[in-house]
Structures are given as structure tokens and as C-alpha cells.
Amino acid sequence: RNGEEFTVYFSLPYDYTKLVDFIESLGVVRIHFHHIIGLNRQILQLPKNLNLSYDFTLHDYYPICPQYTLTFEDGRYCEEPNVDGCNACLAKRPALWGLDILTWRTLFAELLTGADRVIVPSQDVLERMKKYVPDSHYIVLPHPESIVSNCLAPGSLSGELKILVLGRLTPAKGLYRLEACAVDAQTRGLPLFFRVIGYADRDVRHEPDIPLSFTGPYDDAQLPVLIARERPDLIFFPAQWPETYSYTLSYALCTGLPIIAPRLGAFVERLADYPHACLFDWDLSVSECNDLLVDFLRRLSSHMVDSGI
Numbered sequence: 001r002n003g004e005e006f007t008v009y010f011s012l013p014y015d016y017t018k019l020v021d022f023i024e025s026l027g028v029v030r031i032h033f034h035h036i037i038g039l040n041r042q043i044l045q046l047p048k049n050l051n052l053s054y055d056f057t058l059h060d061y062y063p064i065c066p067q068y069t070l071t072f073e074d075g076r077y078c079e080e081p082n083v084d085g086c087n088a089c090l091a092k093r094p095a096l097w098g099l100d101i102l103t104w105r106t107l108f109a110e111l112l113t114g115a116d117r118v119i120v121p122s123q124d125v126l127e128r129m130k131k132y133v134p135d136s137h138y139i140v141l142p143h144p145e146s147i148v149s150n151c152l153a154p155g156s157l158s159g160e161l162k163i164l165v166l167g168r169l170t171p172a173k174g175l176y177r178l179e180a181c182a183v184d185a186q187t188r189g190l191p192l193f194f195r196v197i198g199y200a201d202r203d204v205r206h207e208p209d210i211p212l213s214f215t216g217p218y219d220d221a222q223l224p225v226l227i228a229r230e231r232p233d234l235i236f237f238p239a240q241w242p243e244t245y246s247y248t249l250s251y252a253l254c255t256g257l258p259i260i261a262p263r264l265g266a267f268v269e270r271l272a273d274y275p276h277a278c279l280f281d282w283d284l285s286v287s288e289c290n291d292l293l294v295d296f297l298r299r300l301s302s303h304m305v306d307s308g309i
Contacts, residue, residue: 012040020049030054033111037062041097044111056112057119060244063108064132066095069241075171076240077264077282105132112136121245122266128242145250160191161297164232166223166248167198174238179204180286181238181293182212190290191297194236197226223251234296237261238289240282246270260296 010019023046031047031054047054062068065086070078073093078085086101095104109132112118118136120126126138169175178194183205185192193211197218207213218226227235235252242265243249249270252259259274261267262282271277280292 013042016040016042020046023050028052032057033115035059035062037068037096044107047114053116054114055117055119056115058121058125058129058244061125061128061242063112064105064129065101066090066099066104067093069172071172071241073171075174075176077242109133109136123269124242124266125244143245143247145247160193161234161293162230162232163192163194163234163236163293164227164230165194165196165198165236165238166227166252167196168201168217169196169198170201172239172241174240175200175202175204177238177240177286177289178236179210179212181290182206182210184286184290186210188287188290190294192290192293195230195232197223197230220247223248224254227251227255232257234258234260234293236293237267239264239267241265243267258296260293 008022010016010022012019028050029052031050031052033054033056036043046052060068061070067078067089069075070080072078072089078089081089083101090101095101099107112133113135116137118129118138119141120129120138121141121143123140126140129136129138165174165178167173169178178196181192182194184190185194186209194213196212196214199214199216205212215226235255235257237243237246237249237252237260239246239262245266249259249261249267253270253274256276258276258278259271260278260280261271262284263279264282268279271279278292278296280289284292
């Protein structure tokens with residue numbers, strides 16, 4: 001009931017039998033897997049030992065890649081190499097339980113094909129997963145959200161383009177690319193300023209060295225107000241992996257502001273009907289990416305002059 005909750009911890013594999021008995025005592029009728037990262041492998045036996053049907057929601061690519069974002073160590077999309085390429089990656093970054101890539105995928109393929117539903121948040125995830133696990137019962141269900149639209153006017157465009165980036169940034173989310181864009185803008189004297197509502201998960205250069213700053217952690221409920229307060233000219237997604245959905249994109253879409261994102265993953269379909277979207281090749285060089293942003297500044301400024309704004 002509202003206001004009530006409980007949490008119970010079990011140490012696996014030692015308490016596995018207690019876990020099974022406890023779940024049975026609750027009268028649970030269905031299991032829903034959201035992720036198993038960091039859990040004991042025995043957890044995969046729950047549907048069989050409890051004789052229960054189950055669903056599996058995919059939030060990333062963990063069942064086909066232990067790195068789960070399909071990226072190299074520097075956060076760049078690996079482009080899904082052959083088995084030898086994947087095993088070479090695992091030699092540097094071993095998989096949980098010490099499995100090679102084929103054993104890993106076989107283990108998870110059995111889990112996914114046994115599920116009543118494998119819920120994916122975008123068509124891109126479905127197509128990507130079917131190459132590896134073709135026989136699962138996939139269902140495309142975007143993550144449920146309740147975000148109020150808050151259309152914003154672009155910033156003042158006072159000779160500088162204020163570029164907003166949303167969320168906690170990792171290398172896969174484009175942290176190093178964003179830092180490189182800011183360094184390039186500084187070096188070439190480009191009128192670009194990058195502002196992140198969120199934080200970096202590791203140290204990178206920032207103001208006053210380069211035109212890049214971070215607000216720090218935030219509460220999701222505050223994000224619409226924080227975006228409006230920044231008065232950005234556009235919202236930029238520097239992601240280097242095929243995003244499965246992107247919650248922060250949902251907030252960006254509600255602003256009505258121009259959105260620039262890579263032609264990769266869920267961005268393609270989610271921005272297909274958005275009138276102010278610009279997609280670029282995910283592996284575009286940093287200088288070309290900044291040139292794209294500067295060109296956008298010129299076109300937007302010209303439009304404002306023509307409109308008498």
C-alpha cells in the first residue's frame with residue numbers, strides 16, 4: 001500500500017534456497033527482470049525453480065555484450081565486430097563469470113527466448129537484438145513517462161551559441177567528445193559554449209580552461225525548470241553508443257528547441273517527426289561537429305533577422 005515498503009537481502013549462492021522459499025511464501029505469480037548486473041548467476045534459475053512465467057525489459061545491451069553499451073574503453077561505439085573482435089575486447093575487460101562472448105550470448109539467449117515478453121523501448125533495440133537472439137518474443141514499449149511540454153524560445157544569440165547537454169555524462173554518453181568539442185572551440189576561437197545540466201562521471205577539463213561547465217546532480221522533477229533557466233539555443237546529444245531510448249531526450253523534445261543528435265540508436269526514430277532536429281554521423285570528427293554547430297548558429301541568426309526578432 002502507499003507509504004509501505006520492505007527490503008530483504010539474501011547472500012547468494014548461500015541463501016538461494018531461502019530466497020526461493022521466501023518468494024514462494026509471498027505468493028508471487030510472475031517475475032520481471034530489469035537487470036542482473038552485479039548479481040550472482042544463480043538468479044537466472046529463479047523462473048525454473050519457482051515454475052513461474054517471466055518478462056525481461058532491456059535497458060541496454062547486456063545480454064549480447066558484457067560492456068552493455070557496445071563501446072570500447074574510450075566510450076566509442078564498437079560497431080559490433082565479429083566473435084574474434086568481441087573476445088579480444090573481453091581479454092582486456094573480462095565478462096562477469098569469466099565467460100567468452102559465445103557462451104555469454106548463449107546463456108542470455110536461453111533466458112530471453114524463455115520469457116513471455118522481451119520488452120524493448122525502441123525499434124532500433126529490437127532490430128539490433130534480433131541479429132543475436134532472433135527467436136525471442138519482442139514487444140516495443142517505450143518507457144512510460146509523464147512530462148509536461150514546456151516550449152521555450154531560443155536564447156538571445158548574442159554572438160555565442162549556448163549549447164545545452166543533459167544528464168550524467170560517461171564516455172559512452174559522449175563525455176570525451178564534449179570535452180574535445182570545447183577544446184576545439186577554444187583553440188579555434190569559435191563562438192560556442194557548452195553547458196551540462198548534470199555532471200561528469202570522471203574528471204575532464206572545464207571552465208575556466210575551456211568553454212564547458214556543469215551544474216552538478218539534479219532531481220528529474222526539476223529538469224524542465226533548469227532547462228528554462230539556462231535559456232539555451234539548442235540541445236546537443238554527443239552520445240557515442242546506440243542509445244536504447246534516452247529519458248533526457250524526452251525532456252528535450254518537450255522544449256521545442258532545436259535538437260542535434262547522432263544518427264545512431266533510438267535517436268533516429270524518436271526524432272524522425274521532430275521539426276527542429278538535426279542528425280549527424282556518430283563518428284563525425286570533432287572539428288566537423290563544431291562546424292555543424294557554428295553553421296547552425298549562422299542559419300538561426302539569419303532566420304531571426306529575417307523574422308524581425
